[in-house]
Amino acid sequence: MQHPSPHSKRVLTVFVLAMLNVSIMASLRNLPLVAEFGLSALFFFFLVALFFLVPCALVSAELATSLPKAGGIYVWVREALGDRWGFMAIWMQWVHNVAWYPVIMSFIAVTSAYLFSTELASNKLFVISVILIGFWGMTLLNYLGIKISSGFSTIGVILGTILPGIFIISLGISWVTGEHPIQTPLTWDALIPSFKEVGNLVFLAGLFLAFAGLEVTASYANNVQNPKKNYPRAILLGAIITFTLFMLGSLSIAVVIPKEEINIVKGLMEAFKIFLSHYQLLWMLPIIAVLMVLGAIAEVNSWIIGPVRGLFATASHGNLPPFFQKRNKKDVPTRLLFFQATLVSIASLAFLYMPKVSSGFWILTALSAQSYLVMYILMFIAAIRLRYTKPHLPRPYHVPFKTFGIWTIGCMGMCSSVFAITLCFVPPTTLQVGNPLTYALFLTCGLLVMCLIPLGIHTFRKPHWILKS
Numbered sequence: 067m068q069h070p071s072p073h074s075k076r077v078l079t080v081f082v083l084a085m086l087n088v089s090i091m092a093s094l095r096n097l098p099l100v101a102e103f104g105l106s107a108l109f110f111f112f113l114v115a116l117f118f119l120v121p122c123a124l125v126s127a128e129l130a131t132s133l134p135k136a137g138g139i140y141v142w143v144r145e146a147l148g149d150r151w152g153f154m155a156i157w158m159q160w161v162h163n164v165a166w167y168p169v170i171m172s173f174i175a176v177t178s179a180y181l182f183s184t185e186l187a188s189n190k191l192f193v194i195s196v197i198l199i200g201f202w203g204m205t206l207l208n209y210l211g212i213k214i215s216s217g218f219s220t221i222g223v224i225l226g227t228i229l230p231g232i233f234i235i236s237l238g239i240s241w242v243t244g245e246h247p248i249q250t251p252l253t254w255d256a257l258i259p260s261f262k263e264v265g266n267l268v269f270l271a272g273l274f275l276a277f278a279g280l281e282v283t284a285s286y287a288n289n290v291q292n293p294k295k296n297y298p299r300a301i302l303l304g305a306i307i308t309f310t311l312f313m314l315g316s317l318s319i320a321v322v323i324p325k326e327e328i329n330i331v332k333g334l335m336e337a338f339k340i341f342l343s344h345y346q347l348l349w350m351l352p353i354i355a356v357l358m359v360l361g362a363i364a365e366v367n368s369w370i371i372g373p374v375r376g377l378f379a380t381a382s383h384g385n386l387p388p389f390f391q392k393r394n395k396k397d398v399p400t401r402l403l404f405f406q407a408t409l410v411s412i413a414s415l416a417f418l419y420m421p422k423v424s425s426g427f428w429i430l431t432a433l434s435a436q437s438y439l440v441m442y443i444l445m446f447i448a449a450i451r452l453r454y455t456k457p458h459l460p461r462p463y464h465v466p467f468k469t470f471g472i473w474t475i476g477c478m479g480m481c482s483s484v485f486a487i488t489l490c491f492v493p494p495t496t497l498q499v500g501n502p503l504t505y506a507l508f509l510t511c512g513l514l515v516m517c518l519i520p521l522g523i524h525t526f527r528k529p530h531w532i533l534k535s
Contacts, residue, residue, distance in 0.1 A: 078289045080300045087304030089223050090279040092311050093365070094231055094358060095173040098333030099272040099431075100316035102325060102496065104250035106259035107316055111309055114273045114482075119280070121479030122442065123301040124465045125449045125472075126281040131293060131462040132452075139281055139445060140380060146448035146455065150524045153385045155444045157520035160373040162437035164406065165430045165512070166275075167366065168414040171197040172427050174362045176332045180339075180355040187332045190417050190426075197414045201366075205407040208371045209400055226361010230354055231311045234334070237341040238318025246344075250320040268494040269330075269428075274486040275435040276312065277305075281445065293463045326496065331427045334358075374402045381533035385524060391533050416508075421498040428497055429505065432490040433512045439483040440517065446476040446483075487513075 100107045129142040139159055144152025175196035179186035186192045242248065250256070261267070280301070290296045319328065319337040329336065335355065342348045378399045381391050392401045413433075417426035452459065453472050465471045491506050499505045 079291065080296045080303060083290055083297070083300035084303035084307065087280065087301060088307050088311075090282055091277055091304070091308045092223075092227055092231070093170075093276065094227055094315065094334055095170060095362070096272060096276045097234075097312065097315045097319055098328055098330045099269045099276075100312055101319035101323070101328050101333060102269050102330070103259060103316075104320045104325065105252055105256040105317065108313060109257055109259055110270050110273060111313060114270070114277060115305060115309065117478050117482040118274055118486075119277045119305055121446065121475045121482075122278070122280045123298070123305075124475055125446060125479065127293070127297050127301070127463045128461055128465050128472075129445070129449055129452075130281075131297075132459050132464075138376065139441060140376065142452075143444050143448045146451040147444070149383055149385070150521070151444055151448075153380055153383075153524050154517070154520045155441050155448075156376055156380060158437050158441040158444075158516065160377045161409075161516050161519075162434045162441070163369060163373055164409045164516075165413050165434035165437065167201060167369075167410045168197050168416070169427055169430050169434065170362055170366055171200055171414070172331060172417065172423065174200060174359050174366075176423070177335055177355050177358050177362070179332075180335050181352050184339075187335070188423055190423055193423050193426075194414055194417050197417075198411055200363075201410055201414075202407055204363075204367050204370055205403055207367070208403060209394065209398060210396065222361045222364025225357050226359070226364065228311075230358055230361075231315050233354070234318045234338060234341070235311075235314040237338075237345075238314065238321055240345075241318070241321055241341065248321050249324045250317070252321075264489075264492050268432075268489060268492050271435050271486045271490045272431055274439060274483070275431065277308070278435075278438050278442070297463055328496075329424050330497070331424045370406075371398070371403070374399055374406060378402055381531070384527050384529065384532035386533075387523070387527075387531060391531075419500075421500055425497050425499050428494060429499065429508060433509055436487045436490050436509065436513050437516050439487050440513075442483050443480050446479040450476045 100111075103110060130138075133141050133145060138156075140152045140156035142152075143155040172193050175193040176187045178196065179189075179192065242252070259267070290300065318341075319333055322337050322340045323333060335351075338354050339348070339351055342350055342354075378386065378391075380386060386402075390399070390401050390405065392399070394400050413430060416430055417423060420426040420429060449465070450472055453469060465475050467474070491509055493499045493502045493505045
C-alpha cells in the first residue's frame with residue numbers, strides 16, 4: 067500500500083474544507099427538530115458536539131490520513147477488524163440512506179405543497195406519491211449516467227440551504243428586536259433543559275444524524291495544507307458555521323411558533339409563512355419553497371449513486387452476489403440502484419401506517435440515525451484496534467495524547483452513539499406514533515434486519531462472487 071508523499075500537493079485551504087463539511091452537515095429540514103428545545107437547544111448542541119462531533123472528526127481524520135486509499139470506511143474497518151466487519155460498516159453507511167431518502171423526499175413534498183395548497187402538506191397520499199415518483203425518477207436518471215454536476219450541487223447548497231437559512235435568521239432577529247410576541251422564553255434559566263420526561267428529549271437523536279457524515283470529507287485530509295493543524299481548524303470552522311445556522315435558525319422558528327404547535331416536517335415553512343405574512347411579504351413564500359425544493363433535490367440526487375458505488379466496491383472481495391454486480395455501458399451498477407429504490411419504496415410506506423406525516427418523518431429519521439450510528443461504533447473500535455495492530459502505520463494526523471487520547475476519544479464516541487441508538491426507542495411525547503410497543507418493534511426489527519443482512523451475505527458468500535476487474 068502506497069502512502070502519500072510528504073511532497074504531495076496540499077491544495078485545500080482551511081476555508082474550502084470547512085465549506086465541504088458545512089455542505090455535508092447543514093440541512094434546513096432539521097431546524098424544526100431542534101426548535102422543539104427552544105433556547106435549551108444550545109445545551110444539547112454543546113453535548114452532541116463534545117461527545118460525538120469532535121470524536122468523529124478526530125478519528126476519521128486519523129484513519130483517512132493513515133489509510134488514504136479508496137474505500138473509506140470499508141478499508142478502515144477491514145484493516146482493523148477483518149472483511150466481515152468492513153463489509154458491515156460500508157453496508158450500514160449505505161443502508162441508512164434507505165430510511166433517510168423518504169425523510170428528505172417528504173421534506174420536498176411538504177415544501178412543494180406550499181406552491182399549490184398548504185393542505186397537501188398533511189396529505190399522506192400526496193407525500194408518498196412525491197416520494198415514489200421523485201425518487202424513482204432520479205434513480206432512472208442515474209441509470210442513464212446523468213448526474214448533477216458539482217457546480218450545480220454547489221449552487222443548490224447556496225440557494226437552497228445557505229440563503230434561506232440566512233433569511234429566516236434575519237427574520238428571527240428582526241422579530242425578537244421588535245415588539246412582537248415571543249413564543250419561547252429567552253432567559254438564562256431557559257438554557258437548562260428539563261430532564262423530567264425522557265420522551266421530551268428524543269429529538270436529541272436527530273442532532274446526531276444532523277452532525278453525521280464527517281468521515282466523507284475526511285478523505286480530503288491529505289490534501290490540506292499542514293493537516294495536523296489545519297484539519298482540526300477546518301472541522302472547528304465548519305462546526306461553528308453549522309452550529310450558528312442550526313442554532314439561530316431553530317430559534318427563529320421557536321420564537322414565532324409555540325412549542326406544542328411545531329411540526330417537525332412543515333415547521334420551517336410555517337415559520338416563513340408567519341414571518342412573511344407579518345411583514346407583508348407573503349408573495350415570497352412560493353419563491354422560498356422553490357429554492358428549498360431545488361436544494362433538497364440536488365442533495366438527494368448527489369447521494370443516490372455515491373453510496374451505491376461505495377457498496378459496489380466491495381464486490382472485488384466477493385461481498386456482493388453476482389446478481390448485484392451487473393453494470394450498464396455507463397458503468398452504473400443498475401441492479402444495486404434498482405434494489406435501493408425498491409427498499410426506499412418499502413420504507414416510505416411507513417407514512418401510510420403512522421397517524422400523521424410528521425410521525426412517519428420521525429420514525430424513519432430515528433431508524434436512519436440508528437443505522438448510521440452502528441457504523442460509527444465500528445469506526446471507533448477500528449481506530450483503537452489499529453493503534454495496537456499497526457502501530458507503525460504512517461499517521462500524518464493522529465488523535466492527540468497517544469494511547470490515552472485514542473481510548474478517551476473512541477470511548478466518548480462509542481458511548482454517545484449507543485446512547486443515541488437507545489434514545490431512539492423511546493416514543494416522543496409530542497408526536498402521535500400509535501402504540502408505543504409497535505413503535506419500538508418497528509425500530510427493533512428494522513435495525514436488526516439492516517444489521518443481519520450484511521452478516522448473512524458475508525457468511526454465505528461464494529468464491530466465484532469475487533469481481534474480476
